[in-house]
Amino acid sequence: MRYMKMKRVIGLFALLAVVVVAGFGYADNFPSQEEIASAEKTGQLLHNELFAALIQEFNETTPENVAEGKQAISLIFNNSNRDIRLIGIFPPLQGGFNNLPSDSFERRSMVRALQGQETTSVERVGDRWYYRRSAPLSNTFHQNCVLCHTNFTDQFFTQTHNDGQWVGALTMRVPIERD
Ligand code: HEC
Numbered sequence: 001m002r003y004m005k006m007k008r009v010i011g012l013f014a015l016l017a018v019v020v021v022a023g024f025g026y027a028d029n030f031p032s033q034e035e036i037a038s039a040e041k042t043g044q045l046l047h048n049e050l051f052a053a054l055i056q057e058f059n060e061t062t063p064e065n066v067a068e069g070k071q072a073i074s075l076i077f078n079n080s081n082r083d084i085r086l087i088g089i090f091p092p093l094q095g096g097f098n099n100l101p102s103d104s105f106e107r108r109s110m111v112r113a114l115q116g117q118e119t120t121s122v123e124r125v126g127d128r129w130y131y132r133r134s135a136p137l138s139n140t141f142h143q144n145c146v147l148c149h150t151n152f153t154d155q156f157f158t159q160t161h162n163d164g165q166w167v168g169a170l171t172m173r174v175p176i177e178r179d
Contacts, residue, residue: 030122030129031122031129031176031178032179035176035177035178035179036122036131036176038176038177039122039130039131039174039175039176039177040131040174042131042174043131043133043172043174046084046172046174047133047135047170047172050076050084050170050172051170053076054073054170055142057069057072057073058142058144058145059144061144061147061148062147063147066147066148069147069148070094070148073094073148074094074095077095079095079098082173083172083173083174084170084171084172085099085106085170085171085172086099086137086168086169086170086171087099087100087101087102087106087109087110087134087168087169087171088100088110088167088168088169089101089110089168090151090152090167090168091151092151094148094149099168103125105119105121105123105132105134105171106134106169106171109134109169109171110168110169112134112136113134113135113136113137113166113168113169114136114166115136115166116136116138116166117136118133118134118135118136119132119133119134119169120132120133120134121133122176125173128175128176129175129176129178130173130174130175130176131173131174131176132171132172132173132174133171133172133173133174134169134170134171134172135169135170135171136166136168136169137166137167137168137169137170138165138166138167139152139165139166139167140165145167149167152165152167
């Protein structure tokens with residue numbers, strides 16, 4: 001009787017070990033080229049969608065509806081959504097501390113964004129693989145930026161930032177679907 005119970009416990013542990021090893025093994029495997037290519041395509045579609053939404057909002061912004069426009073943008077970039085983020089370092093940040101770069105990809109992206117460069121990466125976050133992409137944002141991209149970001153002016157930025165005034169980045173991460 002006792003022996004049977006032991007056997008059952010050992011069996012259970014063995015099963016657990018197989019599940020854990022299989023699970024970690026799966027997550028550890030670097031995604032295939034096809035899996036990455038599919039995530040890149042999703043990333044491009046998402047990038048287009050987000051820019052379309054932002055440009056729509058920027059075009060509609062007037063000195064009279066700044067507060068509502070800010071609220072509308074904040075609802076798209078809800079703090080609890082880590083898949084799409086606007087990040088910056090120049091105070092006052094519209095999204096508060098949440099919009100500071102928050103991990104090594106975002107810190108690297110920020111340094112590069114301030115030089116007008118895009119950043120991409122395939123990396124594991126927690127137990128999932130992601131395709132990550134960050135697009136630099138420039139103040140000269142739209143005349144209405146300054147209506148909401150009163151700091152995005154020639155006076156605020158140093159000489160280096162004045163040509164193009166790179167101010168932050170739009171970052172996205174796409175979970176890589178595994179077979
Ligand atoms: C209608 C108001 C509005 C306009 C116009 C606008 N933004 Fe923003 N922006 C926001 C809000 C609100 C946030 C914070 C969103 C959040 O995370 O809640 C934000 C966040 C950002 C951030 C992240 C850093 C921060 O301040 O939080 C950057 C960088 C940024 N915007 C760049 C731009 C650029 C470049 C333009 C012009 C091309 C622009 N914005 C135009 C409202 C605006």
